[in-house]
Amino acid sequence: xxxxxxxxxxxxxxxxxxxxxxxxxxxxxxxxxxxxxxxxxxxxxxxxxxxxxxxxxxxxxxxxxxxxxxxxxxxxxxxxxxxxxxxxxxxxxxxxxxxxxxxxxxxxxxxxxxxxxxxxxxxxxxxxxxxxxxxxxxxxxxxxxxxxxxxxxxxxxxxxxxxxxxxxxxxxxxxxxxxxxxxxxxxxxxxxxxxxxxxxxxxxxxxxxxxxxxxxxxxxxxxxxxxxxxxxxxxxxxxxxxxxxxxxxxxxxxxxxxxxxxxxxxxxxxxxxxxxxxxxxxxxxxxxxxxxxxxxxxxxxxxxxxxxxxxxxxxxxxxxxxxxxxxxxxxxxxxxxxxxxxxxxxxxxxxxxxxxxxxxxxxxxxxxxxxxxxxxxxxxxxxxxxxxxxxxxxxxxxxxxxxxxxxxxxxxxxxxxxxxxxxxxxxxxxxxxxxxxxxxxxxxxxxxxxxxxxxxxxxxxxxxxxxxxxxxxxxxxxxxxxxxxxxxxxxxxxxxxxxxxxxxxxxxxxxxxxxxxxxxxxxxxxxxxxxxxxxxxxxxxxxxxxxxxxxxxxxxxxxxxxxxxxxxxxxxxxxxxxxxxxxxxxxxxxxxxxxxxxxxxxxxxxxxxxxxxxxxxxxxxxxxxxxxxxxxxxxxxxxxxxxxxxxxxxxxxxxxxxxxxxxxxxxxxxxxxxxxxxxxxxxxxxxxxxxxxxxxxxxxxxxxxxxxxxxxxxxxxxxxxxxxxxxxxxxxxxxxxxxxxxxxxxxxxxxxxxxxxxxxxxxxxxxxxxxxxxxxx
Amino acid sequence: xxxxxxxxxxxxxxxxxxxxxxxxxxxxxxxxxxxxxxxxxxxxxxxxxxxxxxxxxxxxxxxxxxxxxxxxxxxxxxxxxxxxxxxxxxxxxxxxxxxxxxxxxxxxxxxxxxxxxxxxxxxxxxxxxxxxxxxxxxxxxxxxxxxxxxxxx
Numbered sequence: 001x002x003x004x005x006x007x008x009x010x011x012x013x014x015x016x017x018x019x020x021x022x023x024x025x026x027x028x029x030x031x032x033x034x035x036x037x038x039x040x041x042x043x044x045x046x047x048x049x050x051x052x053x054x055x056x057x058x059x060x061x062x063x064x065x066x067x068x069x070x071x072x073x074x075x076x077x078x079x080x081x082x083x084x085x086x087x088x089x090x091x092x093x094x095x096x097x098x099x100x101x102x103x104x105x106x107x108x109x110x111x112x113x114x115x116x117x118x119x120x121x122x123x124x125x126x127x128x129x130x131x132x133x134x135x136x137x138x139x140x141x142x143x144x145x146x147x148x149x150x151x152x153x154x155x156x157x158x159x160x161x162x163x164x165x166x167x168x169x170x171x172x173x174x175x176x177x178x179x180x181x182x183x184x185x186x187x188x189x190x191x192x193x194x195x196x197x198x199x200x201x202x203x204x205x206x207x208x209x210x211x212x213x214x215x216x217x218x219x220x221x222x223x224x225x226x227x228x229x230x231x232x233x234x235x236x237x238x239x240x241x242x243x244x245x246x247x248x249x250x251x252x253x254x255x256x257x258x259x260x261x262x263x264x265x266x267x268x269x270x271x272x273x274x275x276x277x278x279x280x281x282x283x284x285x286x287x288x289x290x291x292x293x294x295x296x297x298x299x300x301x302x303x304x305x306x307x308x309x310x311x312x313x314x315x316x317x318x319x320x321x322x323x324x325x326x327x328x329x330x331x332x333x334x335x336x337x338x339x340x341x342x343x344x345x346x347x348x349x350x351x352x353x354x355x356x357x358x359x360x361x362x363x364x365x366x367x368x369x370x371x372x373x374x375x376x377x378x379x380x381x382x383x384x385x386x387x388x389x390x391x392x393x394x395x396x397x398x399x400x401x402x403x404x405x406x407x408x409x410x411x412x413x414x415x416x417x418x419x420x421x422x423x424x425x426x427x428x429x430x431x432x433x434x435x436x437x438x439x440x441x442x443x444x445x446x447x448x449x450x451x452x453x454x455x456x457x458x459x460x461x462x463x464x465x466x467x468x469x470x471x472x473x474x475x476x477x478x479x480x481x482x483x484x485x486x487x488x489x490x491x492x493x494x495x496x497x498x499x500x501x502x503x504x505x506x507x508x509x510x511x512x513x514x515x516x517x518x519x520x521x522x523x524x525x526x527x528x529x530x531x532x533x534x535x536x537x538x539x540x541x542x543x544x545x546x547x548x549x550x551x552x553x554x555x556x557x558x559x560x561x562x563x564x565x566x567x568x569x570x571x572x573x574x575x576x577x578x579x580x581x582x583x584x585x586x587x588x589x590x591x592x593x594x595x596x597x598x599x600x601x602x603x604x605x606x607x608x609x610x611x612x613x614x615x616x617x618x619x620x621x622x623x624x625x626x627x628x629x630x631x632x633x634x635x636x637x638x639x640x641x642x643x644x645x646x647x648x649x650x651x652x653x654x655x656x657x658x659x660x661x662x663x664x665x666x667x668x669x670x671x672x673x674x675x676x677x678x679x680x681x682x683x684x685x686x687x688x689x690x691x692x693x694x695x696x697x698x699x700x701x702x703x704x705x706x707x708x709x710x711x712x713x714x715x716x717x718x719x720x721x722x723x724x725x726x727x728x729x730x731x732x733x734x735x736x737x738x739x740x741x742x743x744x745x746x747x748x749x750x751x752x753x754x755x756x757x758x759x760x761x762x763x764x765x766x767x768x769x770x771x772x773x774x775x776x777x
Numbered sequence: 778x779x780x781x782x783x784x785x786x787x788x789x790x791x792x793x794x795x796x797x798x799x800x801x802x803x804x805x806x807x808x809x810x811x812x813x814x815x816x817x818x819x820x821x822x823x824x825x826x827x828x829x830x831x832x833x834x835x836x837x838x839x840x841x842x843x844x845x846x847x848x849x850x851x852x853x854x855x856x857x858x859x860x861x862x863x864x865x866x867x868x869x870x871x872x873x874x875x876x877x878x879x880x881x882x883x884x885x886x887x888x889x890x891x892x893x894x895x896x897x898x899x900x901x902x903x904x905x906x907x908x909x910x911x912x913x914x915x916x917x918x919x920x921x922x923x924x925x926x927x928x929x930x
Contacts, residue, residue, distance in 0.1 A: 080873030080910045210869045211915060219867045229874035230862040232810020232849035236875055239809035247804065272793055301804035302813075303796045378814050378822060378875040378909045427812070427875025428909045460815040678869060682912070686872055689911025712819035712907060720903045723913035 045600035047127035050118070051402065052111030056131035058139035058188060060113060062091065063105075068163060068177025070097045075107040076128065077119035077399045078225070079377075079429035080686070081743045082679035085224045086125060087132055090675055093204040094136035094197055097176070098163040099221040109401025109421035118400045120434045120544065121597060122642040122741025125675050129739060137194045139183070146182035147174050206735070210678035213728045225425065236427045237382040237397035242453040245384065248445045249305040249457055250280060251312050252294040252466050255705035256540045257285045257321035260314060263295050267311035273304025277312070278448045280441065284320060286502050287541055289407050291441035292466060298445060302457050321705060327539035329371070329701040329708075333474065336495045336536055337367055340476035344493055344534025345509055348520045348592045351528030356489030360480025364567045367476045368556040369768040370751075371699040374467035374715060375545050379427020381438035381458040385446040391418045392446070396439045397426035404436035408443045430690075431544035435468050461710040468543025469700060471496040474536075475556030480528075485568025487579060489528040494519055496552060497538035508535035510549065516595035518553035518641055518748065521588065523606050524561075525581030539705065546687075550641040550748040551694065555769065558637035558752035562759065572636055572756065573619045583609025597643050603738045604643045610670050610737070611640055614647035617730050618668035622649035631655065632663075633760025637753035642741030644671040645732075648688070648749045650724070652757035658775030660696065660758065662724040670732035671740035677731055684729040684746045691750020693718040696771045779839045783808070784851040794840035798832075799823045801839045802848065810849040810878050814907070821906030824879040824886075825849075831886035849878035857923075858885045864919040872910035880906050884920045893924055 047054040055061075063071040072091045078084040088104045091097075107114045116127070140160045147165035148155040151172060158167050166173040199206070209218045228234040253259060265277040275298050282293020297308035318325040357363060383396035385408070392412055398404045401421040408419045426433055442456035458466075473496040480489040500511045510519070510533050520531055545551070565575035585605035588596040596604060615638050619625075622634060631653055638647035651664040667684045674680055697716035701708045709715040755766040764775060781788045781798075783806060790805050802811050802825070811834055814822030818833040825834045826847040834842075852858030861884050864870075871877045880903070887894060887902045894902070899920050908916065 078873075080871075082872065211918065214918070216867065222866065223869060223871070225874060226866045226869070226871060229871045229877050230865045230881060231853055232808075232878045234874050235809070236812070238803075238813065241807060241809065301792075301796075301800055303800035303804070306816075376909060378820065378873065378907065379812070380814075426873060428873045430909070457813070460817075460820075682869060682872060682915070685914055686911035689913060690909070711817055712815050713817060717907055717909065718911065718913075719905075719907060720900050720913040720917065723911070723917075727914050 050116035052116040054131040055115040056134040058135045061135045062139045064180035070102045075114035076124040079426035086676035091132045091136040094133045096160045104224045122743040126739040142183040146179040240384045240395040245453040247302045248298045250296045252292045255321045256324045261317035262315045264313040268308040271308040273300040274308035296445045324539045325705040327705045336474035339534045344532035348531040353528045353530035356528040357480045361483045362481040365478040370473045370552045373470040373698040374464045375430040375432035377428025380463040383439040383442040384455045385442040386453040387446040388451040393420045395422045399434040407440040430546040465707040468541045470545035473552035477560040490526045491530045493532045495536040501538035513595045514549040516593040517549040520592045524579040547744040547747040554639040554748035562756045610645045614668040618647035618649045622666040635757025637749035639748040642745045644740030644745040648753040650757040654761045664726040665724040668730045672737040681729045687746030695751035695754040783846045798834040798837045798842045822879040824882040831883045861923045864923040868919045870915040
C-alpha cells in the first residue's frame with residue numbers, strides 16, 4: 001500500500017497503475033489523497049472533465065429512514081441499460097444494505113447538485129462507479145460512527161454488517177434505521193478516511209447472477225424496476241398523468257428546413273375534442289435541439305389530436321430548405337461513391353501508400369455503404385410540460401436533462417433555475433433521446449396554455465420521418481498485398497455527413513470525435529497507411545445513434561479485412577491477428593486521435609493485446625476452423641469502441657431462397673472490471689439483435705427531401721425469428737484495466753460479422769447495407 | 778356512449794365510436810400499462826386480451842371491443858399471467874421495459890391456448906411483438922420457463 005504524501009492531480013498522473021486492483025483498498029487510499037475538488041475543476045479527462053463533473057457526497061445520494069429503508073438516488077437516465085439497478089447496486093453493496101430494503105429514486109435534472117447527467121457515450125458506470133462507492137463508504141462510516149457514539153466506544157471497535165452495525169466485543173447491534181437520524185447529523189468524513197470494501201467483502205459487484213448462456217445462476221439481486229415493468233406500473237414519458245392535461249401532436253415540415261406557408265385548420269377544429277391549433281416556429285438550419293416548426297393540434301385526448309392533425313390543410317414552403325428539397329438517397333449515394341474516388345482531407349498518414357499500392361503483388365479494393373437509420377426506440381418521443389407564472393416544469397424521457405432545461409429556458413427566455421425537468425424511465429433511447437427537441441417543442445405549445453399541462457406525443461411516423469438520422473456513409477478502401485498476401489498498404493476514405501452540421505454551418509467533414517470512433521484509431525500494423533475524409537454534405541438532421549460512427553467504420557474495416565484475407569487465401573482469424581500484430585498499447589495521439597472518448601490515453605490506450613484476446617476467445621468458443629455444411633459459415637468481426645473491446649462470431653445458414661438463419665452468436669467482450677455482469681450480458685445480447693437489424697433490415701431512404709419509410713411496416717426491425725437461435729456471451733475476466741463502456745461497444749462488430757458469415761456460407765459479398773433481398777436476387 | 782368492460786370493471790365512456798381502444802384505455806380510463814408503439818398493429822406494445830385473445834388495441838375501435846378486456850394491470854391476478862411475469866423477473870428479460878407489457882400479454886394468451894408450445898410455435902406467436910432492446914432470446918427462454926420447459930437459449 002502506497003503511503004505517498006504527494007497531492008496528486010488527476011490530470012498529470014498515470015491513473016492506470018492506481019486502477020489496477022480497482023476494488024482494492026490500496027486504490028482507494030491513494031485515490032483519496034487527491035485533492036478531489038481541484039481535480040474536478042482541472043481534469044482534462046474522464047468524469048471530472050464532463051460538465052458538472054462528479055459528486056460523491058453521501059447526503060446527495062443516500063437517504064435512510066427510521067425504518068431502515070435505504071433510498072439511493074440515481075442521477076443517470078435509465079433507458080434499458082439497467083443503470084438504475086447497477087449503480088444503485090454498487091452503492092448498496094459498498095454500504096452493506098440489504099437489497100430487499102433498498103429503493104431507487106430518480107434525480108431531477110440538476111447537474112450542480114448531482115454532477116453530470118448526460119447519459120450518453122457509455123459513460124455511466126465508468127464515470128460513476130468510484131464516486132458512488134465513495135459516497136456509500138462515507139455513509140457506512142457515518143453509520144458506524146453513530147453507533148460508536150451511542151455505545152461510547154471508538155469507531156474502530158465497531159463494524160458495519162448487512163444493514164446493521166455491530167460491536168463484536170459485546171455483541172450489541174443496531175439496524176441502519178436506528179442509526180440513520182444520528183448519522184445524518186455527523187460531518188461527512190474526508191475521503192482520506194474512507195476504506196472501500198475488499199473484493200471478498202462484496203456481495204453484488206462483479207458477481208455473476210441471472211441467466212448466463214442458458215443457465216439460470218440466481219435470481220438475486222432483482223432488478224430495481226423489474227416488478228413495475230411486468231405489472232404495467234413503470235412510468236415512462238407518456239404515463240405521467242397530471243390533472244387537466246391537454247394532448248398535442250404536431251404536423252412538421254416533411255423537408256428539413258421547410259416552413260409553413262399557409263394553414264387551414266377549419267376542418268381540424270371541427271374534430272370532436274380538438275381545442276386549438278398552435279403554430280410552432282422552426283428555428284431553421286442548423287436545427288440543433290430546436291423544434292422543426294409546424295402546426296400543433298391540441299385536444300382532450302391523443303386520438304382527437306391525431307384526427308385533428310389529419311384534417312389540417314398545410315402548404316409548406318420549401319424555399320428555406322434550399323437543396324434539402326432535392327435530397328434523394330440513390331443520387332446522394334452515387335455522389336459520395338464518386339467523391340470517394342478522389343483524395344480527401346488527410347487524417348492520418350504513415351509511409352507512402354501510393355507507391356506501395358503500385359508495387360503491390362495484389363490490390364484489393366471495395367466500397368461499402370451504410371444507409372440512414374432511425375433509432376426508433378419503442379417509446380416514441382413524448383413529453384409533458386407545464387408553463388406557469390414564468391416557470392416551466394417538464395416530465396420527460398430524456399438522456400440529457402441539462403440540455404433539456406437549457407433548451408426550455410432559452411425558448412421561454414427564463415432563467416435555468418425556473419425550469420424543472422423530472423426524468424421518467426425511457427422506453428429506449430439509443431441516442432434519439434439525447435436530443436431534447438421534443439420537450440422544447442412541448443414547451444412551445446405549453447406556452448400557449450398557461451398553467452395547463454401539455455402532453456405532446458410523437459406518432460411512430462413522426463419518429464421515423466423526423467429522426468435525428470444516423471449518418472449515411474460511403475467508405476472506400478484499397479489495400480496492397482505482397483506475394484505472401486501480407487498487407488503492405490492500406491488506404492481508407494470515409495465519407496459521411498457530420499453531426500456537427502446540427503450545430504454550425506455544415507463542415508462537410510467528420511469532426512474529431514467522429515473520426516476517433518474507429519477510423520483513425522484503426523489498430524492494424526501495416527507499413528503504409530493513408531486515411532482520408534472527402535466532404536459529404538448533410539441534408540437532414542444527423543444525430544447520435546447507438547455506437548454512432550463506429551457503425552460505418554467497423555462495418556467497412558471489418559468487411560474489408562475479410563476481403564483481404566480471402567484475396568490472400570488465408571484464414572480470416574489468422575489473417576486479422578497478423579494484421580493487428582503483437583499485443584501492444586497504442587497511444588491515441590500517435591494515430592491522430594485527440595479524443596479517446598474523453599478518457600486519459602495513459603489509462604485507456606488502444607490495447608492490441610486485449611483486441612487479440614477477444615478475437616481468440618470468440619473464435620475458440622464458436623469452434624472456428626471446423627468444416628461447415630454447404631450453405632453454412634462462420635463470420636468474424638471485432639472492434640474497439642467506448643474504451644472496450646468486442647469480437648463477434650456468427651454461425652449462419654443461408655438457404656437457396658436467400659433466407660438467413662442465425663444458428664449461433666459468440667460474443668467475447670472485455671470492458672475491464674465488471675460492475676454488474678448480468679446487465680453487461682443483457683447489453684451484449686441486445687446489441688447483437690440490434691446489429692442484426694442493421695445488417696439485414698434497417699434503412700431510411702429519402703426522395704426529394706422526404707423520408708420514404710414511416711412505420712414498422714416498411715422500416716423493418718428485427719423480430720424474434722431474426723434473433724440467433726443461441727447467443728453466448730463470453731465476458732473476459734480482466735479486473736486490472738480501467739473500466740470501459742458497455743451500452744454501445746457491443747454493436748459495431750455485429751453487422752460486419754454477420755455479412756462475413758453470409759460470405760462464408762454463400763460466397764456472396766455484401767457491400768451495401770441492409771442486405772434486404774440481395775441474397776434472393 | 779361506449780361501454781367497456783376492463784379487468785372486470787364497467788366503464789361508460791363518452792368517446793367517438795372509432796377511437797382506438799388503446800387511447801380510450803390510456804387517455805380516457807387512465808390506465809397506463811398498455812403502450813403506444815406504432816398505431817398500425819405492427820409492434821404489439823398495445824396488446825390486450827379481448828375475451829382471452831391477444832388483440833392490438835391501437836387498431837381496434839372501441840365500438841368493436843365488445844367483451845371482456847384484460848390489460849397488463851390484471852395479469853398478477855391471473856394464474857398463467859403470474860407465472861409468465863415471474864419467469865420474466867427470474868430471467869431478467871426486460872431492458873427498457875416499454876414493450877414488455879405487450880410481450881407478456883401475448884405470451885400469456887399463447888400459453889392459455891397452448892400450455893406446452895413447441896419452440897417454433899412460440900417464435901411464430903411472438904413474431905408480431907417488437908423489442909428494440911433486442912431481448913428476444915430471454916423472452917423465448919422465459920416463455921419456455923413459464924411453460925415448465927427447459928430453458929434452451
